[in-house]
Structures are given as structure tokens and as C-alpha cells.
Amino acid sequence: xxxxxxxxxxxxxxxxxxxxxxxxxxxxxxxxxxxxxxxxxxxxxxxxxxxxxxxxxxxxxxxxxxxxxxxxxxxxxxxxxxxxxxxxxxxxxxxxxxxxxxxxxxxxxxxxxxxxxxxxxxxxxxxxxxxxxxxxxxxxxxxxxxxxxxxxxxxxxxxxxxxxxxxxxxxxxxxxxxxxxxxxxxxxxxxxxxxxxxxxxxxxxxxxxxxxxxxxxxxxxxxxxxxxxxxxxxxxxxxxxxxxxxxxxxxxxxxxxxxxxxxxxxxxxxxxxxxxxxxxxx
Amino acid sequence: xxxxxxxxxxxxxxxxxxxxxxxxxxxxxxxxxxxxxxxxxxxxxxxxxxxxxxxxxxxxxxxxxxxxxxxxxxxxxxxxxxxxxxxxxxxxxxxxxxxxxxxxxxxxxxxxxxxxxxxxxxxxxxxxxxxxxxxxxxxxxxxxxxxxxxxxxxxxxxxxxxxxxxxxxxxxxxxxxxxxxxxxxxxxxxxxxxxxxxxxxxxxxxxxxxxxxxxxxxxxxxxxxxx
Numbered sequence: 001x002x003x004x005x006x007x008x009x010x011x012x013x014x015x016x017x018x019x020x021x022x023x024x025x026x027x028x029x030x031x032x033x034x035x036x037x038x039x040x041x042x043x044x045x046x047x048x049x050x051x052x053x054x055x056x057x058x059x060x061x062x063x064x065x066x067x068x069x070x071x072x073x074x075x076x077x078x079x080x081x082x083x084x085x086x087x088x089x090x091x092x093x094x095x096x097x098x099x100x101x102x103x104x105x106x107x108x109x110x111x112x113x114x115x116x117x118x119x120x121x122x123x124x125x126x127x128x129x130x131x132x133x134x135x136x137x138x139x140x141x142x143x144x145x146x147x148x149x150x151x152x153x154x155x156x157x158x159x160x161x162x163x164x165x166x167x168x169x170x171x172x173x174x175x176x177x178x179x180x181x182x183x184x185x186x187x188x189x190x191x192x193x194x195x196x197x198x199x200x201x202x203x204x205x206x207x208x209x210x211x212x213x214x215x216x217x218x219x220x221x222x223x224x225x226x227x228x229x230x231x232x233x234x235x236x237x238x239x240x241x242x243x244x245x246x247x248x249x250x251x252x253x254x255x256x257x258x259x260x261x262x263x264x265x266x267x268x269x270x271x272x273x274x275x276x277x278x279x280x281x282x
Numbered sequence: 283x284x285x286x287x288x289x290x291x292x293x294x295x296x297x298x299x300x301x302x303x304x305x306x307x308x309x310x311x312x313x314x315x316x317x318x319x320x321x322x323x324x325x326x327x328x329x330x331x332x333x334x335x336x337x338x339x340x341x342x343x344x345x346x347x348x349x350x351x352x353x354x355x356x357x358x359x360x361x362x363x364x365x366x367x368x369x370x371x372x373x374x375x376x377x378x379x380x381x382x383x384x385x386x387x388x389x390x391x392x393x394x395x396x397x398x399x400x401x402x403x404x405x406x407x408x409x410x411x412x413x414x415x416x417x418x419x420x421x422x423x424x425x426x427x428x429x430x431x432x433x434x435x436x437x438x439x440x441x442x443x444x445x446x447x448x449x450x451x452x453x454x455x456x457x458x459x460x461x462x463x464x465x466x467x468x469x470x471x472x473x474x475x476x477x478x479x480x481x482x483x484x485x486x487x488x489x490x491x492x493x494x495x496x497x498x499x500x501x502x503x504x505x506x507x508x509x
Contacts, residue, residue: 240468
């Protein structure tokens, strides 16, 4: 009797999954009639509030990275949905330089969790043929984390179906400073070897040296957790990005949140394109 | 099916806009208690981003008057093409209650509102100019050591360089976007790290009650600054 009940429940579960998958495919098919964003960036806010809600421990000794596990899987699900929709570039704000100001035990627990997730990411992105790129001041990370990041970047360099950029030890100001410093260094070398054709450092040179030069500017920046600010994320690249804030906490983000964000983008697409053209004229 | 979906979304937003208009009316009449007392002192510096094609000076002056009535002391007016910059003298003449913000001004309480005018050229182009200022410092230092680099390429040095080229000002606490879409239209990136960004709709449909609501929402926000 019990076996029959379990078997029925399993069948019902499978039917529900198939039904929801079918509905999702239909909705995505309808969305694709209109313009699909080329690049979506996520500010993954709300992990700590979610952990509090779920009463997850943050104690490192008790596997305290646990509070961020749900956040990691939410990112993987978003990556899958974006691939299915045809969004080529996905960027996620994983760890800000400002986050180093948190309690040392929390930072350490986060770093441990990230290292575990990098190993998991290694398997998943190869299955999905996703190129991974890390944007940020990686010198601020531990040797192990940095090495793992570099390894994954090299291992996935040949993939081109999607590009996932993980912003880690990143802030926009640091990115701008880094780009300016690199541009100055290159100009100094050009001067030294007599290769300097320009009188001054041009804007294009600075932009080429940005960490985010691997991807076009984002079409949408989605922030979960209900806040309405960029928190030092993609400030340079977000001139024409549709800023979409949602109340849902990051680990709770679902397909309908993504669909709604894209619908809003499609409503404003023409305007944003016109503004991008105007930038070129200025 | 796609068109049907968008018509549905459009209708939803239409209904939301009507509700917002009604709420705005009630707020401006002082009928909603919670909006009656604004902790305006929390708003040290306000930025207004306006769609260039929407830049009617009469609307801008009316908006400034509303802000002055609410007690806002420091405002930055931004539009991408610099139309407001070109109309700066006209705006300052028509709006009695303001002076031009000077870069060395400290954000203290002043009798008159200070007004700053910014455009797209104060953003990315200013950073490129500032890069050249830092480059000259770097060359003059005569050293290419990483230590020397770390002394020159710092946020404070960058801030100073931006001031030199006229591209720096205070970081706004709140940025209100008056335009069709919720994007900041190239407001100087260096200045909006932790700025709250709120979309207000087109300038021609601006409402006093919506302005109060936006400022009220800002005053209720708690920021961790990464902590």
C-alpha cells in the first residue's frame, strides 16, 4: 500500500515537473518573439536574510558556508534559464571589496564556501559549455582561491555558448582605478619605446582595461532584496542598463521574476537603444 | 501572444499609475499621516537626472521650488546632452532661491539652495582626463615601482584629479530619474557608489506627492555599506 502511494506521489511529481517545464518553455517561446537581452547582471542580495529566515547557521565550523548554498544554486538556475532564453552574458556580484569589512569569521566562512563552490562550478560549467571569467582584484584573495579561479578561467576559455562573469573582490571604483593605472603603465612603456602615437590617454584605452571589457554593457541589472542602489557594481557599464529591483531574496528568485524583468526590458528597449546611439554622437 | 502579454503588462502599469496618482494627490494634500514629517536632514545631496528631450526649464524650476519648500539644500541637475548646463544662467535667474555649487563648498546648511549642473562629459570623459593628470604625476615621480604606483593610483588621488578637470562633486544620497526608463543615463560613475536610485517617470508628469514619497522612502533606508 505504502509503495503504491509513494509511486503515485512520484508520478504526480513527475507530471507537475513536466507541466511546469512545458509552461516555462511556452513562456520563453513567447518572450523570444521580442528582443532578448544580450547581457543580464545580478546583484545577489538577500542571502543573509534568507539564512535568518531558514535559521541556517553561519558558524564556519558547522559548515557555515551553508547559508550561501541556496544562493549558489539560485545562480546556477538563473544561468540555465538565461541559456535557454538565449542570453549570452551573465554577470553576478559575488563578493565586494567592501564585504571584507564584515566580521573576520564571516569573511573566512564565505571564502571557504566560495572555494567549495568553485570546484562545483568547474563541473557544471563544463557540462553547460559556459566560459567563466572572474572580474575583480584577485590579488586580495587567498592563493588557493585565486589559483582555482585562474584554473577555471583557462579550462573554459574555449567555450562560447555563454559567458559567466563572477565579480569577486570587485568594486567599480577599484575597476576604474585599475583601468586608469593599466592605461598609464601602457602609455609609459609606449613612450619609453617610442611607440606613442597619441598625445594623451584616450577614453577607449581606459575602457579596454576594465575588468568587464570581456562583456558588452549589461542590458538589465537585477537586484534582489528590495534595495534600489548599485552598491559599487558596474557603475561605469550601467549608463543605459535597465535597473530592475525586486523584493524577493536572492535564493528565492525564480523563473517568473526573470520573466518579469525581461518583459520590462522589452518595454524600454527602443529608448535604451536610442540613448546608446546618442552616447556615440556626444 | 507576445503582443497580448505586453498589452496585459501595459494595462497593469496603467492601473498602478492611476493608484500612484491617487496616492500622490492624497500625500500632497497632507492626508496620509506617515508622509507628514520628513527627516530631510538625512538627504545631504540630491541628484536629479532628466531625459534631455524632456528638459523644459519651467518644469525644472517648479521642481526646484518643490525641493526648496521641502528643505533640500544641495541639488545636482544632470541631463546627458548638457541642455540644463547651457540653461544654467536662465535657471539661476528665474529661481531666486539658489546659488551655483562651488567645488570647494562643504555640505553645510546654507540659507540658499546650491545647484550643480552636470552632463555626460562629466562622467567617462572626465575620468579619461583625470587619467592623464595621474599619468603626469606618475611620470614626474620618476619611479615605476609598484609602491609608487600604489601612492598615486588611489581613490583620493583620483578624486583630486577629477576635481582638477572639473568632474567631481559630492556623492548624491539619492538620485531621482525623470524619464521613460529606469536608468541613470551616464551620471558620473565615480559618484554613485551607494546612491539610492528611484525612477519618477517623465518630467512632464511630475507630481509633488510622488516627490515626497520618494524622499520618504529614501529616509527609511538602512545601508550596510558592504558590512
